[in-house]
Amino acid sequence: MNSKSVRIKDIAQLAGVSVGTVDRVLHNRGRVSDDALKKVLSVLDQIDYKPNLIARTLGANKSYRLAALMPDPEQDPYWASSKSGISQAEAEWLRYGVKVEAHFFNLYDKNSFRQVAEIVIESQPDGILVAPIFYHEALPVFARFKEEQIPYVLFNTNIPEVSPLSFIGQDLYQSGRLGAELMHLAQRSETSALAVIHINEDLENSVHLIEKERGFREYFESRGLSYKIITLNLNDPSERMMEKQLKELLDTEDLKGIFVSTSKGTYLIASFLDKNQRTDVKIVGYDMLQENIRYMKKGIVDFLINQNPKRQAFLGIHHLVGSLILKKSAPEKDLLPLEIISHENLDSYLNSHTH
Amino acid sequence: MNSKSVRIKDIAQLAGVSVGTVDRVLHNRGRVSDDALKKVLSVLDQIDYKPNLIARTLGANKSYRLAALMPDPEQDPYWASSKSGISQAEAEWLRYGVKVEAHFFNLYDKNSFRQVAEIVIESQPDGILVAPIFYHEALPVFARFKEEQIPYVLFNTNIPEVSPLSFIGQDLYQSGRLGAELMHLAQRSETSALAVIHINEDLENSVHLIEKERGFREYFESRGLSYKIITLNLNDPSERMMEKQLKELLDTEDLKGIFVSTSKGTYLIASFLDKNQRTDVKIVGYDMLQENIRYMKKGIVDFLINQNPKRQAFLGIHHLVGSLILKKSAPEKDLLPLEIISHENLDSYLNSHTH
DNA sequence: TTGTACGCGTTATCAA
């Protein structure tokens, strides 16, 4: 077949050593003389060796255990999508002996993050995929991972300081700018008031939401647009309290648009506006959650920015496997495109397999 | 992995024959005695044998030759993207013995399609990836493929009647509707005139363009919007002639938007409007060609719908390989999402690796 | 430190 593809055997021949020696060099197992090492490395330097995955998995009876550390999918459908991405990746790599165990922490309890992380460490996986949504709590956890020498990949939220193998996510500042552009398009007058609504316990600790708002505001500034922009942080989980704050906002301002910074928040706001029959207020929100889709089809939600949680998690496992097993270097950052979902392309996203 | 999985060896043992015999039965290669056949079949009946695909491709050591039949990439940068998707897929499968030979036909010459198709057949490939952009000419060609029993996958344009292994592309009617939605968003008044511009030799024969226009028009109808919509088909390739027709259009109508149905057409129209300083006319077009990107950054093009030509071709080869070699069943239709590109998410698409 | 030999599951060859 491909007479071109280089095998270990070929490298051995070129370097004038045995396949065993080449193998030891390739996997840095040591027990190789400086002389042999040099010879093999010089050959490897000149040719592009790509191991035959097929052959490798056939022979190796080895299995890899990966762990995922993420919020409980039952608390928020956004994370259920991430979960399904992990399952999908696991299915794909199963025949290569890869297993992934998912561990969930409480979305509303920062301490549980540390606790579950400790459980993950105890299970001694070969690699970890993490969604570090709590900035402060994340730092000591990653220190522990390093201590235990377990490689990790981040998704959803980046914390560059902990130098992960890779980060998979989106440019959140730009995401905010895009939200602004879409909001601007949906408006028919430039004098109305707009709101940025976060639904979050601890805004200062949530870099991702802050970045989105910054982008949203700067878009209008950079274009010299004079909308009045109000920020509202709804941190009280009780529905009654939330409704009260929203009613207040609608009463005091001539509000024509709401940019919601989270996916779950999107349908909460949509539900409120729907009940109060305020279809004049445009909504730009996040992600194709079932409820968000419903409100978009109903005409309540105008635009969704797809963060592609499923794909993020899928790629996370993918990079982890690639790096650990295939010894491929994962990209430092894998930024997914900011996908715009509107009424007319929604179905095309829902029907596509590959996404 | 699952040590439980049944191997040919196990079947042989249970049936009291050798692996060679089992292999012959499994692949109906004949040369098996009735007695042995019965014994093997009865074992196969009781257990669920799933061949190890990994081992199969290793052992088979077969090489596969695929062919691609598509328009000449030098005539239109859109097809250059498709070409690069094919190359990418080929690179990925090269080490498994897959080779792809691309054959180009003349975009402006229907006869060349049939001629090149005949050349493809002569080369007797194991499978063919086709972009059948000429409807009438395609039918006899697929009849020939069937005659020669060469499996084929379609991309870009679907012709369901020829029952391909798989089709990869987009819903073009919906694509037109999306174009309309974006155009509507970009307009500030509902009384202006809009144009649909095709740049094509033989419009009636081009299902894909007709479908887009149908979607575009029906969107406005279904919403009761009263834009005046003019269709213009520029079939003369000379620039002078094209400019004359466009000038005429702009002079006689209060035109505020142009929907261009092809990717190459997009930058041609953009270039014209740019030269004539008609930034009041909004453009919705197709694909992230370099020139289209340039005009979008310049503010001349307002929206692009990404048809993802590269990915389409890539997936085409992918499904072909999956079906032929790995005996996986390819999806009958693999419809890619209709991606909206705007000023603020353009870079995110350009920077993303995985796309 | 080095090289050889065997196993992974399947296919293909060849002698019996």
Added chain:
DNA sequence: TTGATAACGCGTACAA
């Protein structure tokens, strides 16, 4: 018509 056996490329145990 059969069955034994050598590939395929890689990892690794084990002998030198």
